[in-house]
Amino acid sequence: MDKIAIVGGGIGGLTLAALLRRQGQHELSIWEQSATLAPVGAALALAPNAARILAQLDLLDEVSVAGTRITRYVYENAQGLRWHTLSLAPLKDAWQVDAWCIPRSALQQALMRTLTDVPIYLGDGVTGVGREPSERVWLKTRQNRRWEGDGIIGADGVHSTVRQALGVPAHLRSAGFYAFRGVAQGRLPDRWLGTATERWGLDRHFGFSQMGPERIYWYATWPKTDTPPSWTDVIDFFSSWGEPIRDLLQATAPTDRLCHPIVDRNPWADWGRDRIILMGDAAHAMTPNLGQGGCQAMLDAWSLSHYLGRYPIPAAFDRYRHFRHRRAARVAYLSRLYGRVGHWSGIPGRIRNLVWTHIPDSWLARAPLWALGRPATEWPQSIA
Ligand SMILES: Cc1cc2nc3c(=O)[nH]c(=O)nc-3n(C[C@H](O)[C@H](O)[C@H](O)COP(=O)(O)OP(=O)(O)OC[C@H]3O[C@@H](n4cnc5c(N)ncnc54)[C@H](O)[C@@H]3O)c2cc1C
Numbered sequence: 001m002d003k004i005a006i007v008g009g010g011i012g013g014l015t016l017a018a019l020l021r022r023q024g025q026h027e028l029s030i031w032e033q034s035a036t037l038a039p040v041g042a043a044l045a046l047a048p049n050a051a052r053i054l055a056q057l058d059l060l061d062e063v064s065v066a067g068t069r070i071t072r073y074v075y076e077n078a079q080g081l082r083w084h085t086l087s088l089a090p091l092k093d094a095w096q097v098d099a100w101c102i103p104r105s106a107l108q109q110a111l112m113r114t115l116t117d118v119p120i121y122l123g124d125g126v127t128g129v130g131r132e133p134s135e136r137v138w139l140k141t142r143q144n145r146r147w148e149g150d151g152i153i154g155a156d157g158v159h160s161t162v163r164q165a166l167g168v169p170a171h172l173r174s175a176g177f178y179a180f181r182g183v184a185q186g187r188l189p190d191r192w193l194g195t196a197t198e199r200w201g202l203d204r205h206f207g208f209s210q211m212g213p214e215r216i217y218w219y220a221t222w223p224k225t226d227t228p229p230s231w232t233d234v235i236d237f238f239s240s241w242g243e244p245i246r247d248l249l250q251a252t253a254p255t256d257r258l259c260h261p262i263v264d265r266n267p268w269a270d271w272g273r274d275r276i277i278l279m280g281d282a283a284h285a286m287t288p289n290l291g292q293g294g295c296q297a298m299l300d301a302w303s304l305s306h307y308l309g310r311y312p313i314p315a316a317f318d319r320y321r322h323f324r325h326r327r328a329a330r331v332a333y334l335s336r337l338y339g340r341v342g343h344w345s346g347i348p349g350r351i352r353n354l355v356w357t358h359i360p361d362s363w364l365a366r367a368p369l370w371a372l373g374r375p376a377t378e379w380p381q382s383i384a
Contacts, residue, residue, distance in 0.1 A: 003149030012280030012297030013155030033125030048095035067102030160282035170269030
C-alpha cells in the first residue's frame with residue numbers, strides 16, 4: 001500500500017483524508033501544526049458543488065442539522081431596499097443538493113469522525129519536504145520527526161510551507177479590503193430566512209445568513225488602510241445600515257468576532273508535480289467574495305481521490321493538476337473580479353450600483369450555475 005502524508009488538517013486536508021480512507025487503497029497520515037483541530041472562522045457557506053461531496057461521504061445530513069438551507073441570494077442597498085432575489089434552484093437541480101450555511105466546527109467534527117483509524121499528528125508543524133534520489137519522498141517536522149513515503153499533499157493553507165519547500169513561491173496579492181466576521185445569537189426576521197443576503201454600500205458590503213436555529217453568521221468588508229479600523233469604527237459605521245445589522249452587531253460577543261486582511265494568489269502558479277502536490281488554499285488561495293475557497297478545496301479533494309483510486313501517485317497527481325488547475329483558476333479570477341468591482345468607490349462605485357440595480361433578475365438567474373458549473377463539467381469525467 002502506498003503511503004501518503006497530508007500536510008494540514010483544514011477543510012481540504014480532512015475532506016481528502018475522508019475520501020481516501022473510504023477508498024482504502026493508501027496508508028494515510030495527517031500532519032497538523034495546531035495542537036487542536038479548531039477551525040478558523042465560525043461559519044461556512046457550503047455551495048451545492050461542495051455539499052454534494054459531503055452527500056457522497058454520507059455526511060451531509062449530519063452536518064446540515066447544525067446549519068440552515070439557503071434557497072436564495074438576496075442583494076439589498078445599504079438601507080435594506082431589495083435589489084435582487086436570485087433563486088438557487090438551477091444550482092440545486094444541477095448538483096441535486098441544496099446550499100447550506102453551516103458551522104465550520106460541524107463540518108470538521110463530521111469529517112474527523114470518519115478518521116478514527118488515521119494517524120493525525122497534532123501540534124507538530126511540517127518544516128520541510130523533499131525527494132530522495134529513489135522514488136521516495138520525505139517530510140520533517142518542528143519536533144524533528146521524519147516521515148518517508150510515496151506521496152505528499154500540501155493542504156496547508158495560504159501560507160503553505162509545502163509550497164515554499166517546493167521552491168514554487170507565488171506572492172500573495174492584497175485584495176484591497178479587510179473582512180470582518182462574526183456569529184450573533186438569535187434568529188433573523190422571516191423575510192431573510194433561507195437567504196444569503198448581501199447589502200452593498202459604495203465600497204463596503206455587509207452579508208448575513210441564519211445558521212441553525214439560534215445563530216446568525218455575518219460578515220462585513222472594509223477598504224484596506226495601513227492599520228485596520230477598530231471594531232468600534234466598524235460597529236458604528238454599519239449600525240447606520242439599519243435592521244437587522246445593528247442587532248446582529250450588538251448580539252455578537254467579542255470572542256465571536258474575527259478580522260482578516262484579504263489576499264489571494266495567482267491561481268496559475270505552480271501546484272507541484274511528481275510525488276508532491278498542493279491543494280486548496282495552498283494551491284489557489286482566492287478572495288472570499290464568491291464563498292468558494294473551502295468549496296474548491298473540497299472539489300480538489302474529490303478529484304485527487306478520484307485519480308488516486310485509479311492511477312499510480314505521479315500520474316494521479318498530474319491528472320488532478322491538469323483537471324483542476326483551469327477550473328479553480330476560473331473561480332479564483334471570478335472571485336477576484338467580483339471583489340474588485342464590488343469595492344469600487346466614488347463615481348465608479350455609484351455607476352456600478354446604478355447598473356447593478358437595473359439588471360433584470362432574469363439575466364442574473366443563471367449566474368450562480370454559470371460560475372460554479374455542474375458535475376458533468378466540474379467532476380472528473382468518468383464520475384459525472
Ligand atoms: C473572511 C473569509 C470568509 C470565507 N468564507 C468562505 C465560505 O463561506 N465558503 C467557502 O467555501 N470558503 C470560505 N472562505 C475560504 C476558506 O476559509 C478557505 O478557502 C479554506 O479554509 C481553505 O481550506 P484549506 O484546507 O485549503 O486550508 P485551511 O482551512 O487554511 O487549512 C490549512 C491547515 O493547514 C495547517 N497548517 C498550516 N501550515 C502547516 C504546517 N507547516 N504543517 C502542518 N499544518 C499546517 C493549518 O493549521 C490549517 O489547519 C473564507 C475565507 C475568508 C478569509
